[in-house]
Amino acid sequence: MSNSNLSYFNSPALDMKIVMGDLNANVCSDNLGFEKAMGKHGCGSMNENGKRLMEFCSSNDLIVGGTIFPHKDIHKKTWYSPNGRDRNQIDHLMVNGTWRRSLQDVRVMRGADAASGHHLVMAIIKVNLRRTGKKKNMLQPRFNVERLREQKKERKFWITEETWQAIDRRKEVKKQVVTARSDRLKEKYKTKYQEANKGVQKKARANQRAFIDNLANQAEESAKKGEQGKVFQLTKLISGKYRGNASAPIEDIQGKLLTTEAEPDVRWAEHFNEILNRPPPTTQADIQEAEADLEINLEPPTRQEILAAIKSLKTGKAPGLDNLNAELFKEDPDLAAQLLLPLFSLIWEGKKVPDDWSEGIIVKIQFQRRDL
Structure with a gap:
């Protein structure tokens, strides 16, 4: 049994459990026999992996969120083939039955520029928690000192402006792919999008290499000058934060x-x-008297x-x-x-x-x- 299965079964029974990912499982709209595991708004016909998924959900009190809410097929199908003809609903998000009412919506976000054959799947979850009462001797709330610093756009600072412009152009092509009416235009824009995506990845790799080389040169100069604090900051910037x-x-x-x-x-x-709490030392420290008194203000x-x-x-x-x-x-x-x-x-x-x-x-x- 994998670690993920162990984590699922060992988690507390009252916790909200969410299972999601690319499961390569087709589920249909007919939920006969699996009423508690799925709704009536699935797509396509159920395959072998879909049957296994329904059996797993039924035995573990899970429900497939993408089959509950009524949407157009374009907002339910999560994957499309490279030729653009085949589309299926194979990426799923499931939640345990106890928290079924907390799941507000599940739908596909086609406009996301993910450079993948899979669309992003968005779920809206609303959790109403019960108040447990005010604890005594609580520490004072911390101040959010981040607001004192200059607010900047959440962009990767090592990417140049030229690369960001290429990313914006790729997003425009993505919109053309989604809004194209005919198959001929869709194929044309897909080819254009693939070329734009290759250009963005090439520029981003070049920017990242230049950024790392620059940091390495700075760290080398700081090490020569004995600036260990700056060396530590640069090393932390390169390696990222450790999330233990x-x-x-x-x-x-x-x-x-x-x-x-x-x-x-x-x-x-x-x-x-x-x-x-260690015992005091057995021998007293021999402290010599100072030769001259220090001048203290x-x-x-x-x-x-x-x-x-x-x-x-x-x-x-x-x-x-x-x-x-x-x-x-x-x-x-x-x-x-x-x-x-x-x-x-x-x-x-x-x-x-x-x-x-x-x-x-x-x-x-x-x-x-x-x-x-």
């Missing part, structure tokens, strides 16, 4: 797999208790010192318990320094650091090993 599995299984000290929701939290508490902090400290803050860091990011202070350093000066002066005169400043948050970062 935050809910990976955890084992206890004896190697037993923890399965319930409460057991991993208890194991994490034991793990940090073993690491952080004992005057209260000034506005200029606070302003300099704000400007030196690093962005992109996680906030503390107050959920105040460095970006919020650096957005208007003068105003932030003006607001912080009375607070720092009061703390300086009172000679007591607030208790909140001595607290921290422990973030668990799990690697490939499951045992702690």
